[in-house]
Amino acid sequence: MAILRVSDSLQFTILSQRLSQIQLQIKNVNDQITTGQRLQTPDQDPVGAAEVVRLDGDLSALTGYDQASQFGRDVLAKQDDDLGQVNDILTRAQEIAQEFGNSLQTQDQRNVAASDVHGLLKAVTQIANGTIFGRRVYAALQPESGASPFTDPDQAGYDPTAAYSGPTDPFSVRIASAGADTVQLTTPGDQVFTSTLVALKDLEDRLRSGTPVAPAIDGLETARNDIEAQRSSVGVREQTLIDRSDQVSAQVTQTKGTRSRIADTDMTQAIAQLSQLQLALQAALAAGSQIAQTSLTGLLRL
């Protein structure tokens, strides 16, 4: 049914409704601008709101993976550095073994060399008992406050094959949601250092006892290969974590971008919309003012 007759209340009701609508729209746009959030409540965009909740969960999980990756990289970098030092120590031990391999040195000279080798043994033990963030690197990152995992070579009856008394499990971190996506950060110390400790102890004992040192050279070579293998493994795992960190960074950027597109205010659009609405409000008020002036009441007063 068409409106054929306009009553005064109809004029003002329509004007009032229109003004209310514009003011409500202005309030909504104002909220968007002041909070920076386009999405205030789920009813404004139910699908978007559900997606935002999921994306927030994803971002939180990604942050956890990133922290685990960063932590793992620090631990593995420490191991890489340690194993490099052990490699240098084994090189020095091999030099000593080569030097004393021809049996021309005196026993005193051999004793001095044995002391040098003992020092190298202690240095390796110290590295093997090393810590990062207050935790033992080669004892599944157990707290530093506990007993050292490797016994001191100065202890009576020192047996390098039984020097390790720490945990036998590796320490791993999870870097993704899939079940198998964990990276081993630590290797039990005995698996890393036993061949080195045995080789150094063997060399020291041979030097002290005057027995030929040539057989110890093979042991040192084996130890060196073991350390190289460990170092290579550490490098691979470190690279895995670096790659994962890069992936996580990219995923975080992408996820934040997606979230922002759904939930954040497009300021340019919002400000343009605000200007438009303010204009509409002014126009509606002006129209209302004009309507009020067109009454016959004014003419009759004249």
Place this chain on the structure above:
Amino acid sequence: MAISTALGIAARALMAQQAGLTVVGNNIANVNTPGYTRQVPVFVEDPSLPSDGGTVTGSGVRVLRIDQVVDTLLEQRRTEAQTDVGYQTARRDKLNDLVESTNDLNQTALGSALNSFFDAADGLALRPASLVDRQTLLARAGTLAGAFNQRYDAIAGVQRAADAKISDLVTRANTDIDTIARANEGIARTAPTGQQPNDLLDQRQSALNDLASILGVSTTVDQFGQVRIAGDSGIVLVEGGVVVNQLAVVDGVPGLDDNALHDVQFTNPSNGQTHPLPASLQRGELGALFQVRDVDTVTAVGNLDVLAAGLRDAVNAVQTAGQDLSGNPTTTTPLFSGSGVAGASRSIAVAISDPRAIATALTTEGATTGNGNIQALALLRTTPLAALGNQTATGYLATETGRLGEDASEVTNRASAAQTFADSLDQQHASVSGVNLNEELTNLLRYQHAFQAASQVISVVNTTLDALIQMV
């Protein structure tokens, strides 16, 4: 024809035009009165009378009655539209309250607490022996349980608010029923006089529209102009000037906050007989509040319980499979207390206070270095759980957020459509029955001029009579 006849015609014309001026004045006075229907005087010629010379002349004018300008069919449609507007707007308002109280877009919401809990588990997986990280996980678990409890309370608050509004509406509906009955009575008394009880008609229509917005009713008008109000099920509320049934509030089943909710029933004030509120009458605002109170909030809490129970059981299953920091099995040390699904969100709480009791290590690992168990707990963040319909906890929460948002959005759209339709009917009503000042002022001039002309007739007759008297 006697000259005094002309005087009488002019005098009645004065009275008729004066009545017209009165009607215009009343229209102008009520230009802004809600529910007022403009009135028009119905002028009719007075019967013609034979004169002395045998001719038949008119005897003037009179106001037969004062009519309302109203479209009965339109008014009926307006009343019906109020029912839908009442339902949709009331449900929209309450659902928006529900959405606001469960808004996971807020930083302090359940989703945030859930993420923080798993973040703490991630941190503890890196430092399983750290008491600080253990304490953090316990605190976050407490925050998560508290978020469930708060959300339950918030939903219970929405249910209670809807219930309180039901009591208010019953009072308002009874007032309307009384008003309609009294108006019916007055209208019936006026009917024999042939006059229109316009003010009572307006009053009754306003009350009827309000009652329709609350309840949803069907109406019929009898030959005396009295309206009979009944529900589809035959329960009569008003018959003539008598209130046959009123609404009454009685205690019902306990709500989410354990206090009794209110049921509504019909009570016959004369004999005290009661009838339950039939489903067909549960429309309008009252129907919407019942829907929110008994369905929407209960569903929301049910889904929240499923999430709380699913998460609690999954976390506890992991927690009780490991060992604590001292190497003791945690078989009997769940992280969260409570069992069952019903009321899980309300009852969930942290069951342990000693951070050492958190099972970070598997039983096959070192107690201080193992992190297999806490990794398994952290992995729950992305593990679909059978109890949650093979969704992750966050996924379930997201689905629930979307569902509530969708419901609210749909009702908002429906309310908007219903309001637009009602607005268009209101505009048509205003077009037909509203007062236009310009029109009234024109009528004012018209009646004023007619009045002046009738006065002039009296003046001329007076002059004529004077001339006659002078001749004597």
